[in-house]
Amino acid sequence: MTFPHPLLPGVIELAHKAGEAILPFWRADVAVTSKADDSPVTAADLAAHHVIVAGLQALDATIPILSEEDCGISLAERQRWTRWWLVDPLDGTKEFISGSEEFTVNIALIDQGRVVFGVVSTPTDGCCYYGGAGLGAWRARAGQAPEEIRVRNQPPAGEAFTVVASRRHSSPEQERLLAGLADSQGKLALASVGSSLKFCLLAEGAADCYPRLAPTSQWDTAAAQGVLEGAGGEVLDIEGQAFTYPARESLLNTFFLALPAQAAWRETLLRLARV
16 A cells, blocks of 8 residues: 555554564563553563664654653753654553553654654554544554544444543543533443553544543553544544643643544533533
């Protein structure tokens, strides 16, 4: 196929290579250490990080890299960047440690704080999602031709309104929002999935909404945001503004809402998020 961005084929290949670096450690009693924020890190995270950094530098050495495993870059330096890579070498480390298949490799290209495109690969089955705003979005299963994917604006007839929720992270604000959605949309179905696959469920039309009123980091979301935006979705802050990645001291995200851009219930969701 013809790729909609010249850097995209190389990044897709690189995401697969990072997955290959991760798999020898999966379900192999890998040692776990804690970072300063108490989040876990393993040799698999670091192996994928080294593969990705070397590969991105080979693709274009002029584009700086911000990776979860090398994020101690000063704000003064990051403020000089106009275009950069935002990388989570192994998103869903807790899922990886538990033996789940719900972990991903995330690589996004950012320009002036906006996602240009993102690549999300799942190492255990060789599947890859990729896309960006104005570029389209695709799901490529191992050994198969890429399929274009698209959000759904409403659940199919007879199907419940499906909200993607984290099995590990919630908050009182999020629980209130879910209760309000149930009042407006009827009984909800909750889809609990790890890592950035939450966005991908929306992008492929398997769910309707992903509200996140609990902490995330920039590298957790950027790549999958690109996929969702390419599939006709959007990510907003709770004020309804486009969700961006400006250089700031903290690398934590604000709360956000991921949804189809043409959803009829968009304003209802924003109102509930502000309560």
